[in-house]
Amino acid sequence: MRADAHSNRNFPWGHQRRYNDFPTFFRRKFNExxxxxxxxxGFTCPNRDGNRGTRGCTYCNNKTFKPTYCNLENSVSSQLEKGVAFFRKKYDSIKFLAYFQAYSNTYAPIEDLRKLYEEALAYPGVIGLxxxxxxxxxxxxxxxxxxALSEKHYVMVELGIESVHNDTLKAINRGHxxxxxxxxxxxxxxxxxHNCAHMILGLPGESRDNLLQQxxxxxxxxxxxxxxxxxxxxxxxxxxxxxxxxxxxxxLFSVxxxxxxxxxxLERLNPExxxxxxxxSAPPEMLIAPRWGLKNFEFVAKVEKRLEERNTWQGRLFQKL
Incomplete structure (x- = not known):
């Protein structure tokens, strides 16, 4: 497929953005x-409680991604109430996914998981996990x-994979x-x-070639x-x-x-x-380096501009086996 800056043709994912972006996919899927x-x-982690280790991953500080309304003293419903109220001030029509984010959120007896997940799914406006x-x-x-839950609700499991190399996983004390x-x-x-793979680019010992191989x-x-x-x-x-x-x-990469x-x-990534x-983006007070001073949307705009400058797109170099 040929694409250039003036093309009106869609890419394989059905629109003109040069990569298969999540926001567009989600808007189409839910129509809102x-x-x-x-x-x-209140979950913990097998790499902290002694099952697989006690020190945790070398890079990990969960405080870098926890909103202020997340508090172990608050129930699931209470946390959802605060989060929903925050976003409803911005948007009139909106639905929600309960995001069990801190630590390892399937690491508990099945009875506890049922109670927590089903409490979240019962909250008004929540359509999935x-x-x-x-x-x-x-x-x-x-x-x-x-x-079984996926047959009735949207359920995505977000997997902290981080690297495809066992030497790296061992070096960062990943524990799996x-x-x-x-x-x-x-x-x-x-x-x-539904699944999501979470990967870190730039872990010690991994070269640029390693990352493209990833x-x-x-x-x-x-x-x-x-x-x-x-x-x-x-x-x-x-x-x-x-x-x-x-x-x-x-x-540590420059911008x-x-x-x-x-x-x-992206060029090598499966377009599907x-x-x-x-x-x-970690809170500035918790970040040592690199300190880019960019918002996520600003970096996305830079990537989109560079894709256009290079007249390339996600999957251009991908070849199915």
């Missing part, structure tokens, strides 16, 4: 605005339950192997559970949605100490360098994969 409401339901978890926290009992990520993607897909590998797995973000060094993490002691371990990497990554995010 749908907003995630973050929830902290987004459940952030680890690939090693999806046993068959949990998968069976999520499959790449093979477990493959299983989680395959099991959610075949059961009709795009090739992810493209040949049953990944429905993809979240990318640049490596950030957050205060209060093992990685923050590593960065202070041995900064030569790290290559322009990361923008170019994202475009190259829906791209939800390119970057992550």
């Amino acid at each position: 605005r749908v907003q995630k409401i973050s929830i902290d339901a 987004v459940i952030a978890t680890r690939p090693d926290c999806l046993d068959n009992e949990v998968l069976d339950y999520l499959q 192997a790449w093979e477990e990520s493959v299983r989680a993607l395959e099991e959610t897909s075949k059961r009709g559970i 795009a090739d590998i992810i493209s040949r797995l049953p990944v429905e949605n993809l979240k990318l973000h640049q490596l950030q060094i957050h205060k209060g993490t093992v990685m923050a100490k590593q960065y202070a002691d041995t900064p030569e371990m790290f290559h 322009d360098e990361y923008q170019e990497l994202v475009v190259d990554y 994969i829906i791209v939800e995010r390119f970057v992550s």
